[in-house]
Amino acid sequence: MKIRANAFIGVLLVGGVALMALVSRVWTPFNPLKIAPRMRLQPPGGDFLLGTDEFGRDVLSRIMAGAGTSLLVAAATVLIALLLGVVVGLVAGYLRGWVDRVLMVANDALLAFPGMLLALGVMVIIGANKWGIVLALGLAYAPTAARVVRGTVLSLREKEYIEASRVIGNSGSRTLFVHILPNCTAPLVVLATSMFGWVILSESALSFLGLGVPPPAPTWGNMLSSGRPYIESAAWLGIAPGACIALTLLGINLLGDTLRDWLDPRMEHR
């Protein structure tokens, strides 16, 4: 019962954000980039459901457009991190020996950096823009994926059916891709879900610092940061974008918990 309620709220929240992002591609109440000096800092209500910002831009329209940016960046980042992680994890776990040792030393060194710090370091080199964030965060989170995949591969490669696959003469790559990789799906789905949450959070944090998606393109993070000076007179600028980040993360966390209960047998009956 509890699991169903969690899953329901999770799907509702994440689905809502995804829908908002999709709709923003074709329609927003106002142009999210259009500056209207006479309409600046209008409180919520009337024409502007969530008010306007310091340039007179409609906050709701910007939030909708920001959802698109956040989800796009998060999806691309998770994809890169998983791709890198799966390749490294598969190779290390399957070949073992010195390849495994070298890859894992490098991997652990990257893990010795807090994710956000590594991302900041990479941003120094590639500069603040949308694809810079994707690359920086993708590199920062790939080692975690590599660890998970390697662990799963190591535990699988001793199983009888893998042995059987080798005995009947299947090539290493066939065994790896047809028999081992599909069995990494469950832990990877769970990981990808939490990673999606981390990336949304990190992206908004980087944008908040001014090191993310550059203005005037709206993201929830840079909206919070530009609303920060007006927090006393125009509190809505600081509330709406943050609430969106929090609700998205809540949805992802609830979904993640549900997925873990379903896919990870060790976690049953929690």
Place this chain on the structure above:
Amino acid sequence: MTASLPLYVLRRLAWTVPTLLVVGLLVFVLMRLVPGDPALLILGDSATPEQLARMRAEYGLDRPLPLQFVYWLGEVVRGDLGKSITSGEPVTQLLVDRFQVSAAIVLVAVALAVLLAVPAGLYAAWKQNSIADTVVVAIATFFLSIPSFWLGLLLLLFVGLKLGLVPVVGYVPFSEDWRSAITFLVLPALTLMLIELGVLTRMARASAVDVLRLEYVTHARAKGLSERRVLLRHVLPNAMAPTWTLVGLVLGNLLGGIAVLETVFTLPGLGRLLVDGIFARDYPVVQGCLLFTAAIYVLVNLVVDLCYPLFDPRIAAA
């Protein structure tokens, strides 16, 4: 059994050296990947040709890269991280000054969060699937989902501006007036504590649930021990280990992510130093911050690991 404890400590200490070396290598490579002449990057645009030449000779910048790394490492080990391009101050001094602010917030926040999260998690696990459990998990998941900078902003708005209980902007160093220093640090520490409370409570609950299912707990209960004794003496120590690991990770992640919070509360901490350094292209400062924070992270995890045998003597025995 007893002889293996010093061995465990020694082995763990020995592992730290290569880890720190690789961290250094990573920062070195990262800084070398920045496009441009390294000497010019380190000294800034105002450098004279003589200064540049001296720099190149001192750091061996005309030598092959592996040698450059060795020279660089030598300087770093001696505590010489160069001078800030923007302020001219030695980077090491800047790091030490700024670190005090960040460390004060992070340590207080994590200590309080652990003190609240462990009992809450243990209680929720004990009352698993009850209403109390659901409420604890719901609150924890709620705080887990709030970005620290947004919670900070809200606290700033309601506690600072609306209620006027604490100052909202600025900072006074401890050395000048420790009472007002504390008032500036209350909100940031409270923010971090609430956020970390979410992660740690969920972890403490999950590990306690695992332990409660084990047979030795059933046995302890069957012996007729009081529930209180079963929970505190038998469940708590075993449930603490995973939570304790998480404390190490949390401390490190906080140091990496504290820049946002220091931005909200305009505090002169380590994170702000790094971000300002990135904006000003002050590479010695950026490099110093990366190295210092990563080194602290490695050392914190070392301390965490060294504390393990306190909870679980089997770890040292293995």
